[in-house]
Amino acid sequence: QKEVEQNSGPLSVPEGAIASLNCTYSDRVSQSFFWYRQYSGKSPELIMSIYSNGDKEDGRFTAQLNKASQYVSLLIRDSQPSDSATYLCAVNTGRGSTLGRLYFGRGTQLTVWP
Amino acid sequence: DVKVTQSSRYLVKRTGEKVFLECVQDMDHENMFWYRQDPGLGLRLIYFSYDVKMKEKGDIPEGYSVSREKKERFSLILESASTNQTSMYLCASSSTSGGYSYEQYFGPGTRLTVT
Numbered sequence: 001q002k003e004v005e006q007n008s009g010p011l012s013v014p015e016g017a018i019a020s021l022n023c024t025y026s027d028r029v030s031q032s033f034f035w036y037r038q039y040s041g042k043s044p045e046l047i048m049s050i051y052s053n054g055d056k057e058d059g060r061f062t063a064q065l066n067k068a069s070q071y072v073s074l075l076i077r078d079s080q081p082s083d084s085a086t087y088l089c090a091v092n093t094g095r096g097s098t099l100g101r102l103y104f105g106r107g108t109q110l111t112v113w114p
Numbered sequence: 115d116v117k118v119t120q121s122s123r124y125l126v127k128r129t130g131e132k133v134f135l136e137c138v139q140d141m142d143h144e145n146m147f148w149y150r151q152d153p154g155l156g157l158r159l160i161y162f163s164y165d166v167k168m169k170e171k172g173d174i175p176e177g178y179s180v181s182r183e184k185k186e187r188f189s190l191i192l193e194s195a196s197t198n199q200t201s202m203y204l205c206a207s208s209s210t211s212g213g214y215s216y217e218q219y220f221g222p223g224t225r226l227t228v229t
Contacts, residue, residue, distance in 0.1 A: 034217060034218075042222070042223070043204055043220040043221060043223045044220050045220070046217055046218070046219065049217055088156075088157070092216045100145040100164060100210055100216050101147075101159070104156060104157045105156070106156035107156060
């Protein structure tokens with residue numbers, strides 16, 4: 001059973017603060033890691049991909065990956081009310097018959113208040 | 115930009131009806147997926163396909179079937195709709211480009227209500 005765990009939240013931060021979203025995964029051979037943002041009533045939208053240990057920055061978003069600890073996180077700097085959404089962590093093992101399949105966490109609901 | 119389209123945003127069907135949900139992607143992706151999403155249960159994989167005429171069961175295939183006759187199109191079929199299939203249905207596609215990829219891109223979703 002491949003598991004991806006996220007804190008369900010809700011996580012509430014004030015505007016301008018850093019929001020930190022965390023995700024752990026069970027399959028050690030996982031190779032590709034993704035963060036999706038999902039607004040209420042909408043479909044998930046890919047916002048970050050990370051494949052190597054360390055940090056990857058894209059604008060206000062930073063993804064952090066630690067394969068030894070089986071941990072991936074998303075930091076949102078200068079949080080805005082428009083960042084209020086559910087954030088889904090997804091993991092791909094990249095092997096065997098499940099090649100291409102992503103395993104999703106249940107998501108963390110983030111609220112940024114003005 | 116990858117574009118994944120789904121045939122309907124909202125659909126209301128009666129119990130026992132046969133329901134077809136269509137998904138089309140325009141990026142020549144090899145992989146296509148059907149999920150359902152319910153509050154508190156997250157995204158659950160129903161079926162996926164790696165190539166034309168290929169299909170594999172996901173975690174909750176019971177009550178569903180799929181068809182992939184063309185690379186760009188992946189259909190989800192509810193053989194006899196039941197009220198417990200009321201849900202948001204999401205289609206996604208991704209590319210097998212070797213190395214590290216497999217980013218999935220989602221369609222807008224179909225909210226199906228079975229009465």
